[in-house]
Amino acid sequence: MSDTLGVAVVGYSFMGQAHSNAWRNVNAFYADLPQVRMQTLVGRDRDRVGAAAEQLGWADVATDWREVLERDDVDIVDVCTPGHLHAEVALAALAAGKHVLVEKPLANTVADCERLVEAARAPGAGRSMLGHNYRRVPALALARDLIERGRVGQVRQARLSYLQDWLADDQAPMSWRLRKDTAGTGVLGDLGSHAVDQLRFLLGEEVTRASGHLRTFVTERPSADGDHREEVDVDDAAWATLHTSSGAVASLEVSRMATGRKNALQIEVYGSAGSLRFDLERLNELVVTGAAGGAETVLVTEPEHPYVGAWWPAGHVLGWDSTFTSQAADFLRAIATGDDLHPSFADGLAVQRVLEAIETSSGRGGIPVEIPA
Amino acid sequence: MSDTLGVAVVGYSFMGQAHSNAWRNVNAFYADLPQVRMQTLVGRDRDRVGAAAEQLGWADVATDWREVLERDDVDIVDVCTPGHLHAEVALAALAAGKHVLVEKPLANTVADCERLVEAARAPGAGRSMLGHNYRRVPALALARDLIERGRVGQVRQARLSYLQDWLADDQAPMSWRLRKDTAGTGVLGDLGSHAVDQLRFLLGEEVTRASGHLRTFVTERPSADGDHREEVDVDDAAWATLHTSSGAVASLEVSRMATGRKNALQIEVYGSAGSLRFDLERLNELVVTGAAGGAETVLVTEPEHPYVGAWWPAGHVLGWDSTFTSQAADFLRAIATGDDLHPSFADGLAVQRVLEAIETSSGRGGIPVEIPA
Amino acid sequence: MSDTLGVAVVGYSFMGQAHSNAWRNVNAFYADLPQVRMQTLVGRDRDRVGAAAEQLGWADVATDWREVLERDDVDIVDVCTPGHLHAEVALAALAAGKHVLVEKPLANTVADCERLVEAARAPGAGRSMLGHNYRRVPALALARDLIERGRVGQVRQARLSYLQDWLADDQAPMSWRLRKDTAGTGVLGDLGSHAVDQLRFLLGEEVTRASGHLRTFVTERPSADGDHREEVDVDDAAWATLHTSSGAVASLEVSRMATGRKNALQIEVYGSAGSLRFDLERLNELVVTGAAGGAETVLVTEPEHPYVGAWWPAGHVLGWDSTFTSQAADFLRAIATGDDLHPSFADGLAVQRVLEAIETSSGRGGIPVEIPA
Amino acid sequence: MSDTLGVAVVGYSFMGQAHSNAWRNVNAFYADLPQVRMQTLVGRDRDRVGAAAEQLGWADVATDWREVLERDDVDIVDVCTPGHLHAEVALAALAAGKHVLVEKPLANTVADCERLVEAARAPGAGRSMLGHNYRRVPALALARDLIERGRVGQVRQARLSYLQDWLADDQAPMSWRLRKDTAGTGVLGDLGSHAVDQLRFLLGEEVTRASGHLRTFVTERPSADGDHREEVDVDDAAWATLHTSSGAVASLEVSRMATGRKNALQIEVYGSAGSLRFDLERLNELVVTGAAGGAETVLVTEPEHPYVGAWWPAGHVLGWDSTFTSQAADFLRAIATGDDLHPSFADGLAVQRVLEAIETSSGRGGIPVEIPA
Incomplete structure (x- = not known):
């Protein structure tokens, strides 16, 4: 829809906030990267996710992460749910052709991790990255x-x-x-x-x-x-x-x-x-x-x-939060250049x-x- | 013009960047404060201030700080120029009824500081605060x-x-x-x-x-x-x-x-x-x-x-930058409540x-x- | 032979020096303890042990630790040899009725340690202590x-x-x-x-x-x-x-x-x-x-x-050396009082x-x- | 009287103890120096100086520092009195041809210090050193x-x-x-x-x-x-x-x-x-x-x-006490070699x-x- 990249973060508690902070600031510190749009914050409780989105600076909200995968104004899906939900969301996002950032751990089981690795290598998948901020x-x-x-x-x-x-x-x-x-x-x-x-x-x-x-x-x-x-x-x-x-x-x-x-x-x-x-x-x-x-x-x-x-x-x-911003920058750069990440x-x-x-x-x-x- | 407070920062080098970062983030961390709008970044060189504004997240730019004082969409003037210009800008901003934040030092001379103190106490002046971030x-x-x-x-x-x-x-x-x-x-x-x-x-x-x-x-x-x-x-x-x-x-x-x-x-x-x-x-x-x-x-x-x-x-x-965000929060709170700052x-x-x-x-x-x- | 306790240290390299330093100083720091006499330094090479004894403050030297065990002017035998010789010297010293301090490790094998524990508990044995200076x-x-x-x-x-x-x-x-x-x-x-x-x-x-x-x-x-x-x-x-x-x-x-x-x-x-x-x-x-x-x-x-x-x-x-002096003091106190050590x-x-x-x-x-x- | 150097320390409280410790240990750590004899501890109260001398390892005691200056078995006078007495003792000791170590401060007044400097340079004076242990x-x-x-x-x-x-x-x-x-x-x-x-x-x-x-x-x-x-x-x-x-x-x-x-x-x-x-x-x-x-x-x-x-x-x-021992060693070396100190x-x-x-x-x-x- 534009030359900016729309981001959706799934989850709005501790990690959702840390990642929101990263998306809010990444372009201000790191020049020459694609511009991001803080498009959608996703959470199950409409009132709470709405309040969080307003405070954190998101344009809109969604209560079902699946519908977000179908939107054209979302290019990057950033998974900040509890670990046992990582695999399901990330697999679907990859299948939908989105770029996917998953907060660590990748998943709670080796089996889920293996499926994610495979999906990330599938033709047509966007870029994928794991969020080990340290x-x-x-x-x-x-x-x-x-x-x-x-x-x-x-x-x-x-x-x-x-x-x-x-x-x-x-x-x-x-x-x-x-x-x-x-x-x-x-x-x-x-x-x-x-x-x-x-x-x-x-x-x-x-x-x-x-x-x-x-x-x-x-x-x-x-x-x-x-x-x-x-x-x-x-x-x-x-x-x-x-x-x-x-x-x-x-x-x-x-x-x-x-x-x-x-x-x-x-x-x-x-x-x-x-x-x-x-x-x-x-x-x-x-x-x-x-x-x-x-x-x-x-x-x-x-x-x-x-x-x-x-x-x-x-x-x-x-501060600690700077690591998420730099992580977002590295991800954006890899999306732009196609380089390894x-x-x-x-x-x-x-x-x-x-x-x-x-x-x-x-x-x-x-x-x-x-x-x- | 709205229930948000429009901010103009004068200066876009080191301190201008640190203050921009504060305005970009203050509402995300500090709830229950007036919402701020990053309205205008002010600098003499249109190209450079324009580039800075885009990177830092400002809505528009101005090359003459005087004209900003006349705008209704600017409620807070945040002075981040070199020290010898603080007094002139801040005095004019106070006279224009703006809330004024001045990065330290207040001014380079006691005489200028005295004038600023007097102006800050004048009827009709907005709230005023000095930026000693530490x-x-x-x-x-x-x-x-x-x-x-x-x-x-x-x-x-x-x-x-x-x-x-x-x-x-x-x-x-x-x-x-x-x-x-x-x-x-x-x-x-x-x-x-x-x-x-x-x-x-x-x-x-x-x-x-x-x-x-x-x-x-x-x-x-x-x-x-x-x-x-x-x-x-x-x-x-x-x-x-x-x-x-x-x-x-x-x-x-x-x-x-x-x-x-x-x-x-x-x-x-x-x-x-x-x-x-x-x-x-x-x-x-x-x-x-x-x-x-x-x-x-x-x-x-x-x-x-x-x-x-x-x-x-x-x-x-x-991190070091958090201190400017917290400073902005304290200023916004004082504006909202009228309390001492x-x-x-x-x-x-x-x-x-x-x-x-x-x-x-x-x-x-x-x-x-x-x-x- | 007197109301002082004669000490013999067996070994004069690193640990022998550290223990010599302890015996030289223990009475100066810890009052109300038995007085010690730095009687004999034991080593196999007469020239080298002689030079060491002179420098470290010993009254005389011996080249055979066995003969020291028969002397009446030696009350305490302090074993500072390499670990594989600890057991033999200490067992003999205990059998001779001496008080025995053994630098750690007690011995290189569990079997040797067990023999030493048994010997230390035998009737007529002097007090025994292990030298874990820390x-x-x-x-x-x-x-x-x-x-x-x-x-x-x-x-x-x-x-x-x-x-x-x-x-x-x-x-x-x-x-x-x-x-x-x-x-x-x-x-x-x-x-x-x-x-x-x-x-x-x-x-x-x-x-x-x-x-x-x-x-x-x-x-x-x-x-x-x-x-x-x-x-x-x-x-x-x-x-x-x-x-x-x-x-x-x-x-x-x-x-x-x-x-x-x-x-x-x-x-x-x-x-x-x-x-x-x-x-x-x-x-x-x-x-x-x-x-x-x-x-x-x-x-x-x-x-x-x-x-x-x-x-x-x-x-x-x-300094590090003080720990040996305090260790010697605790040993002397236990000898004097009969208390646990x-x-x-x-x-x-x-x-x-x-x-x-x-x-x-x-x-x-x-x-x-x-x-x- | 012999090829060893007899030492007298004047004073037996904190500094007297620290210096006694140095003399007790200096030859054990520093080889190739003149041997010292801990000859006399000087204090006004005979009972207390006697007890101190026994604990600290001195051969005998004196209650009048003047008489010590006349003894042939004292080569080094080490002044550890309160500062206002330094000058009198040290001047007399220098006049008596002794080597003199004075615990800092040299004296409480510039005038006294000047007299001491002059006396130290006089023909026939022994070596003199100030005790700044650090x-x-x-x-x-x-x-x-x-x-x-x-x-x-x-x-x-x-x-x-x-x-x-x-x-x-x-x-x-x-x-x-x-x-x-x-x-x-x-x-x-x-x-x-x-x-x-x-x-x-x-x-x-x-x-x-x-x-x-x-x-x-x-x-x-x-x-x-x-x-x-x-x-x-x-x-x-x-x-x-x-x-x-x-x-x-x-x-x-x-x-x-x-x-x-x-x-x-x-x-x-x-x-x-x-x-x-x-x-x-x-x-x-x-x-x-x-x-x-x-x-x-x-x-x-x-x-x-x-x-x-x-x-x-x-x-x-x-430890802290090692500095006094090293200080004594430097003094002894200078006495032996005639080098600057x-x-x-x-x-x-x-x-x-x-x-x-x-x-x-x-x-x-x-x-x-x-x-x-």
Whole structure:
């Protein structure tokens, strides 16, 4: 209908808001990209989605995502629903020829992920991308660049943890995130997926073997209405040892019970010639060491750092939300140029296979599980 | 013309962009405020302001700020020009009955500031506000709350420094910021104004006496075109000792030559019962101590922290740009409610008086200068 | 022979020096303890042990540790030999009725540890103690106190890592530490033993189950003389997941290949009501959090902190060597009073069982191994 | 009397203990130096000095420092009395031909310092040295090396602060340190002297001009016995701006009221090509930056770092007390070799002149005071 790209976001809670913010701002920071139109916000409750759309800046709303797929003024479908609905919406959107961005996780099962990968490769499908926003943290993009350029030498060990504490209180109430049928897994899928994605992203390698342990510390919680107690059937914390294709070993620890940790995705990569460290609570910093000498804390806010040039002059820290805007920019650029993008649905499938291997291993008492290429 | 407020921003470089970003996002984060319309972006060069307006999301442009003042679809005039033009634009905007937001510094001279304060109080003037965005850093707003609630007891000492290094290289070229006739002063006005504003904001007190030293380390720099060398007639660094109305003493040190410091506004407040520390390079953190015990690093990203509730769930760090959005929200709220706001033009005048006293003291070899109430 | 206690240290390299330093200083810092006499330093090479004794302050030397056991002027035998000789010397010293301090590890095998535990309990044996000096780091002793007093609530997760990088260079030469027959294991015994001891010390619990992975990244190294290459048959890095008697889970990661880490024993303990964090590279600090609020960095140098009162006024940081002096003080006090001490030989046996379980698990591909009580 | 050097320490409280510890350990860490004998501890109260001598390891005691000067078995007199007695003891010791180490400050007045400098140069005087122990912090010695080798380029700015909080409580009792007649000044002499010494040490320059402010926040305190209140006539906090011979500017802030700071001697040096930062609370670390890039935190515990080679293998942190031991070693080496040493009494005089200029300036309302070369 025009030379702009119409966007529809499906879902308007936390992730829907973060993605709306990205679409609202992407053209203001990233020049020379297709212009986007914030066309439609999709949600089941007309009143609430209407209020959200007005606040977030959407032109109109829809209560049925299927009808949106038929509209000509929607070019990009951005799936921000809970994970168990990702596959259905994304498959239909691909079939309708839309460009599709899916918030992580790609889907809750390997089987669904495989169907999505296949659909994304089908003739006539639009571009497809998975929304692992932390790939657009400048410090982590810089980390990947440094590893690729050999700054740390041959990677031997990686340490990945993602620690939060919002479930540390055993009276914190039940939610859909604590039920297997809606969430698939607990913290493993929620936070572990970020860690595994980063491992693959930073090292550019596959995970070939995993052994894991899952643990539920608080097995019953008050229901949301406080009336009764409900069983928690997903993991509160998870540990894994991962082996990669090059022979590196990574440890993984994720928890929503780590009192005092708010949003601590911590990554350490140790190579033969240097190392890197990152903590999401200090999103703008990367610590770099060489084979000798001290640990250099780089404030990743210089114009020459990845993504930073699009934002503010040197020295001005970026927030968490900037990563979604930069992600949207990368997606738009790939749509315009036809170039490769990442993470692809195939990346999402690879992550899901690792998570499933960890879960399988845990079920078998920790015996390592091989992950097919 | 409608129940929304039309905004015009005058200036489209660094600050114009930061303010544009604020107007683009304020209603998405802060509900229950008047809706804003990004009406007009004002700049002298039609092509460039036109391109900027398109990128930043403005409806139209103007090349003469005077004509904007006559338009009915502009309710708020937001002055983001270089400092020596602030007074003229803001005075005219006030006279035209507009609400006026002026990016700091209020003006380059005390005399201009006084005129602005007077104009802001004139009958028929709209609401007026000074843009010291760091008052909207959640950690600093929290610091003020804590001081007000007595968490640190009687404040005795404050340490304020604002250190950058973009002039450390003596081959960095000349710019308007390094000429007295355009910039007024060097780092004192540019960074020192932030520090003095924070001192007054955090302590809720006036500075009554100042002694200061200004220094230019690099007295000649290459011209922008590299052709010749030009004289630098403003300060590269400044130091001051400030006394407040309650008897506290504050040290001030600002520099654009502090190699390795990128944007380090560092504030420490020591009271009889506790202390607070802040560093803008870690914008989301505040360090709090009591009379005994250790130093508590608070990640100021919880919903109960100032401003944070409008943004993301707990644990998600905000960026530098968020402070302008929150500032716009506070201004809109004051317009809607008629309530007090801060910083007022009177605050800007008070800051300017302190800066001028520091400069005067420096000119007299460091002899303390009293500052009239 | 007198009312002082004569000490003999067996071994005069790194640990012999650290222990000599402790005996030289213990009475100067800790009053009201038995006076010690630095009687004899024992080593096989008369010239070198003589030179060491003179420098370190010993009254005389011996080249055969057996003859020392027959001397009346030696009351305490302090075993600082390589690990595979610990058992023989310590057993003989106990049989001779001496008080015995054994530097960690207690011995290289569970079987040897069991014999030592038995001997320590035999009638007529002197007091016996294991030298895990990090139990005397004030910050870690404080951590234990805080856990015991319920400051962190029920412990759920612990994270322990000990990372160094002196083997990251694949041209670093062979040494006895890299051969199984002298060192038993590689980093697992060397650094892992510290971590496991701390886990048991801090939580006051037993490890009941372990799964582990060992890895040798550099399998050949230059011989010490550079002539040829030798095989490395011990681990460069190790990972484990440990389960404790109360149901807590601990992750363990140790490495001598972690480029950029010099001596990073890092410990994190997460409980239902708070958490603790420690890093040996900042030996004087402990980070404490509650169920809410920030992370309090305590400079553990106040007189009320464990051990600190014996040293300097508040605020003066202690060095690594102080831990050996405090350890000697605790041993002397136990000798004088007859009170319980820790770590006992039984503690050393318990640690060795955990290490052996990790190794066994690794040999079986990571299958968890139960650890008998 | 022998080929060892007999030492007498005058004073046995805090500094006497720190120096005793140094003499007890110096030969154990530093080989190839003259052997010392801990001969005599001097104090006025025979019982108390006797108990101290026994605990600290001294061979005998004396109650009159004058008689010690006549003894042949005392070669080194180490003056650890309160500052107002330094001059008398040291002058007599020099006249007696002893080597003299004086704990800082050299003396409480410039006049006394001048007499000491003169006496130290007199024919027949032994070697003389001032005890500014922080010159032997490895990180600060490394900082000096780096500056000397041009690592930070031309130094332009230095920031020095020394903040403690043991007087923040206004009910903390009176002591000799809070009376002008015994202490000379308050925090300025006590902590400011360290900062000024470091400035001169690190930059290798003289301070040529000073402006200062002194402040007493708590003007009355309970007497030691709690009976009555006494007047405090020394400063609680002090601020100064210092100009150096090369044109650098240094800011100085010292306080014993800085709640939450325990022993924070913080030093920052900014040059044209890099910068350095140090905090005594993290004694083993130095932060180094270049003209570009991040801030490298160096753990100053490698064998190639100053002083470290005498201590433990790489990665083992040193304590505050190690600085006195290294200081004693440097003194012994200078005695043996006849080489130059630092800080000399002339250094102490230079520091005292700066302190006096700050005080004078404060008395004149902050007017800068020139300091004669």
